Amino acid sequence: MASIVERPKKIGITYQVKWRQDGAWQTENFGDEDSAMTFKGLVEAHGNKWPHGWIKGLGFVEPEPHPNDPPFGDYAHTYVDSLNTVDDRTKHDYKRDIERHFLGVRYTGAAGIERRLGGLVHTAPDGTEHPPTICNVTQADVNEWVRRQRHVLTAPDDPETVLRAKASAKSVANRHGLLYCIFQAAVEAEPSLRETNPCRKTGLPRQDEGSDEEMVFLEHEEYARISFELRAFDPNAADLADFLVGTGMRWGEATALQVRDINWTTGKVNVQRAWKRQDDNSFKIGPPKTKKARRLVMLTPELLDMLRRHVAGRRPEDWIFRGGQGKAWRHSNFYHRKWERALGEAIKKGLGKRPRIHDLRHTHVAWLIAQNISPAAIQARLGHESITTTMDRYGHLLNNLDEEIAAAVANAMRVAGPHEGLRPVRSA
Structure with a gap:
């Protein structure tokens, strides 16, 4: 748990957030108590670790954009086209997932403006959402995408209209596998587009949910x-x-x-x-x-x-x-x-x-x-x-x-005891 320590200074009071991370003390200072309380909550929400994207003394800082940062959709389609070990039908299914589940369902509202809903988006430190690119997607963005997949997607102006059904745990895992491969290709590209794969530590739902309903065994x-x-x-x-x-x-x-x-x-x-x-x-x-x-x-x-x-x-x-x-x-x-x-x-x-x-x-x-x-x-x-x-x-x-x-183990262990069939050896 993090704590807040008041530290009097000549120019006023500094509020220091203090916590242990991997056995070492970490601190961050704030000029007002409300900001310290907000940061304390972020630290605890991240498992007593520095919040992702936070730079000590500076706050949330958006990383410098990569000079070659293609839109996620363009790169994903190019990646699928390059696959030589899958047939055309599989490529078609992959591209369907890219369009519907990664980029989001196309929806035109009452104002006639088309939007993408329920897909992968990048949330900046200030809370604003941006279209995904190969370089700006974070682990937090992927986790949020998984959460969205596990809920029914309805039209913003008509909650009765279902745009996409809730995905099963297996479907989410399959789509996440494709997402992982796309980002891994960016990591392994020459030159590399990313240092790490944002899908590497994703928390996925258990795949045994509803397994009894998915498979039927007949007597x-x-x-x-x-x-x-x-x-x-x-x-x-x-x-x-x-x-x-x-x-x-x-x-x-x-x-x-x-x-x-x-x-x-x-x-x-x-x-x-x-x-x-x-x-x-x-x-x-x-x-x-x-x-x-x-x-x-x-x-x-x-x-x-x-x-x-x-x-x-x-x-x-x-x-x-x-x-x-x-x-x-x-x-x-x-x-x-x-x-x-x-x-x-x-x-x-x-x-x-x-x-x-x-x-x-x-x-x-x-x-x-x-x-x-x-x-x-x-x-x-x-x-x-x-x-x-x-x-x-x-x-x-x-x-x-x-x-x-159990019967097989018992049968295997059913051997003569050490006293059966043996005569004691008498010393000379």
């Missing part, structure tokens, strides 16, 4: 209800759902499988392509999500029998799962015409959950964990790039194995 009987309703009006749709829950594949991987991808000798299917959304919302075939997503997936005898029915009389390059007119399934068509209908019927008959199609992948993992399959094996089967991804998403399900783990 075998619950999935059986949905499968029964699907099969009642479209057996082909039910077969695709069975394949998804039986392999844990992503939708874009399973629907991109061709007849030639099945190895009937080994009983495995080769995942080597996936559907990719384009800028115009069309789809085209591309590589899977990551390098590890290129994988071989073992199939059950039941799934192999089902695939034999689907590929009979087909050419090697034909899709295994096909919708109308022999074309590959589209997610929106399957969801609205098949999945929602079957799910609605299952809910009417007692199903207490509302899973998405992607929850079949989560359900597959839950079933594997229930059978004591190791996380490393699950990682390989799902095509996760890192075991960390697998554990972050599904590690909480391992709690169900507490009894099995």
Whole structure:
């Protein structure tokens, strides 16, 4: 805690703010008590440290502008354009985040003046706000941007009009990751545009908020209800759902499988392509999500029998799962015409959950964990790039194995005691 000490001088009283920072005493002097009280509050708000931007004896001082300080939006777009390891759709999504979430939502008020709302701004020491540039954004600005992302954005002149919904913790983390990379590129530029990355110490919201609502895990009987309703009006749709829950594949991987991808000798299917959304919302075939997503997936005898029915009389390059007119399934068509209908019927008959199609992948993992399959094996089967991804998403399900783990430890420690089977050695 900081304190204020009155120090009489010939010309009056000086009010000294005094506090310990990293074990050393720090002080700042003021000519009036109100200013000292204000500064004391700032010190304590910053964890008993000098407030960011404050220069001893001078107060808040705006740093000298960098001679080459591009507007944040221009630099961010140039950075995304320079990325060679991502596809065009990903670049399109990055640029959407730049425009909508970093620069803010465009809004035209009653006066006809367009403004940017809810984006990244730089707040100067005097409290005035300025458009963000690569050099003027501070850690405090980034923290304030995170706070804004976590609240609903409404129109200034009409609170009932929602301009942007509250972002989930995961969405904020993903956007912050892009923001970090943009500023890190400025730090590492030659010559460097910044000394430090303002995103380096950002406090992000916990990503496990609402995780139970985001992922739905189905019991075998619950999935059986949905499968029964699907099969009642479209057996082909039910077969695709069975394949998804039986392999844990992503939708874009399973629907991109061709007849030639099945190895009937080994009983495995080769995942080597996936559907990719384009800028115009069309789809085209591309590589899977990551390098590890290129994988071989073992199939059950039941799934192999089902695939034999689907590929009979087909050419090697034909899709295994096909919708109308022999074309590959589209997610929106399957969801609205098949999945929602079957799910609605299952809910009417007692199903207490509302899973998405992607929850079949989560359900597959839950079933594997229930059978004591190791996380490393699950990682390989799902095509996760890192075991960390697998554990972050599904590690909480391992709690169900507490009894099995305890039994295994007890069995390992069940060895003969030091007195069993041994005879004392008598000294000569």
